[in-house]
Amino acid sequence: MELQWPLIVFTILVAWSAGLFASQCLVAIAGGAELSEKSGKSQMIAWVVSAVLLVAGGVAVLFHLEHWERIFNGFGNVTSGITQELVAIVVLVIVAIIYLAQMRRAENGVPGKAICVIGIVASIALVGIMAHSYLMAARPAWNSIAWVLYVLGNACVLGPCTMLLAMLAARDSGTSSARLIALVGSVLAVATAVAYAVVLQGAASSIVTIGYYSDPTMVAFPMTDVPSVFAGQSFLIWLGAVVVGTLVPLGCVLAARFKKDARSHAVLYALAVLGAVVGAVSMRVAFYTLGLGLFVF
Amino acid sequence: MTQYAILTDLSKCVGCLACSVACKVVNDVPLGSYWNKVLRVGPNPRTEGGQWPDVYMYFLTIQCQHCKEPECVKVCPTGATHKLEDGTVQVDKVKCIGCQFCVMACPYGVRYLNESERVVEKCTLCEQKIAQGELPQCVSQCGGRARWFGDVEAGIENFEGPGNNPDDRSYDGMSSYRVRLGDATGEGPDFPVKPYEDSEVHYLPDAGNKPSFMYILRGEKWQGGEN
Helix, strand or coil: CCCHHHHHHHHHHHHHHHHHHHHHHHHHHHCCHHHHHHHHHHHHHHHHHHHHHHHHHHHHHHHCCHHHHHCCCCCCCCCCCCHHHHHHHHHHHHHHHHHHHHHHCCCCCCCCHHHHHHHHHHHHHHHHHHHCCCCCCCCCCCCCCCHHHHHHHHHHHHHHHHHHHHHCCCCCCCCCCHHHHHHHHHHHHHHHHHHHHHHHHHHHHEEECCCCCECCCCCCCCCCCHHHHHCCHHCCCCCHHHHHHHHHHHHHHHHHHCCCCCHHHHHHHHHHHHHHHHHHHHHHHHHHHHHCCCCCC | CCCCCEEECCCCCCCCCCCHHHHHHCCCCCCCCCCCCEEEEEEEEEECCCCCCCCCEEEEEEEEECCCCCHHHHHHCCCCCCEECCCCCCEEECCCCCCHHHHHHHHCCEEECCCCCEEEECCCCCCCHHCCCCCHHHHHHHHHHECCCEHHHHHHHHHHHHHHHHHCCCCCHHHCCCEEEHHHHHCCCCCEECCCCCCHCCCCCCCCCCCCCCEEECCCCCCCCCC
16 A cells, blocks of 8 residues: 555654663663762653654654644544554653643652553553554455564664763663663564564565556556565565664664763664664564555456 | 345356446446456467367456455444445445555455546446336346346346346337346246356455355356456
8 A cells, every 4th residue: 555654654753762761761670779969860861852752753654644723523433543552652642741740740750650650551552553553454465463573673772872962961860770770671572573564575475466467547657566575575574674773773782882972872872773763663564564454466 | 124236147147238338327337446346367278289170168257346344344443335135346436545455355256446536446236226116237238148136145046137028129128128037047948048057157356255146057167267
């Protein structure tokens, strides 16, 4: 199907935003003795960036709606993925506002552990629900839990690396827990990207074709050659989404462990984020291109 | 519960496209879009590697299958796409926000975005006609009398098609006349529909949505998977 750029941007920004919010929650929990007044500043930077990403994602998705002015008409159908997404976003916004209030009230600017745990759960739920809304039996390439895990993998690498950049910006030196979270997140991103890449390429066999056929009403339209459509996306999936999108960030996170200076860290984590974004775009382009209907003609 | 549907006898369809044209005329379907399309399937070999004349071909009409458990209804956030009591799936254009998730969720690619109205539309099974006892336009205009309309729950032998009214040759008399599929089926020249086996009644691939439309194809291999 055609590339849906507003949805591509929306799903990346929401995964990024939720991943960053979950990362700051994790750092707040795992920081322990490392937490200082600087932590409060890095927490605030991360919170603001996460909020900006979420708002930008929300604006992007409006461009997908042909009649966005009607969104207040309904959203009452709970079986709809869009309705579920909206509920999950509202829940995360409420949690994030409580988190902000606790940040403001805490002496060191770091909120209590309870709201952090709730924040992590709400973030995972939002990304999972958002990705789940694309699981449709009508589109074999989409209809896999591996897609949900892949989008969660996006959040696992984008969030911690951005959190580390926020900590660098705040000159917050207590980064050991954040670096460990980034390393684990990057490994998860590689595993989930490889898993979905395999599933995506294997979906071609699930598409029903009807042998030789033509459409007499649209004779100039070429018939869909399913194997060649899938083969044409291999480069984007493996080089773009897997290598650039996950192996480059993992390499950057690993390399940062051997560097001491903040400048190198900033460059490496920025490179990791950039690679992850490029990879996320690449996979989504392949996702839509290979999102052929079950019954193709 | 009523579940209206169309049965298409592919062994009778001649691929005249009258159904597509009639549909566009009566429903004002935009240029380049179709509520009802006709695919020419084949020629496919009857046996592996077979060459002409060992080949066969049929015409397959594709439109909204007015599924029993439609995925498009499940994914619609506003309830714009909904199922009526007669089993048909309809779009309330005033509620549609144009998110197109129904287009994505449909296994058959029969929904599209109306660019001028910026809402999704598709075959309504001529709700404006069937609600007052008429046949869908694609059924009443079928050149080969290959299309039959009726309630699946009442059995396909009770599906109806247009007929030749021997007692009333007026427009109203002819247009309101009906022939039951069960009465029209049999051997010999008096029966326009030849007998068929249950195994010769096919559906489009089912992704859990349970399509209600049926296709009869006698003596040839149905292309495109079985339920």
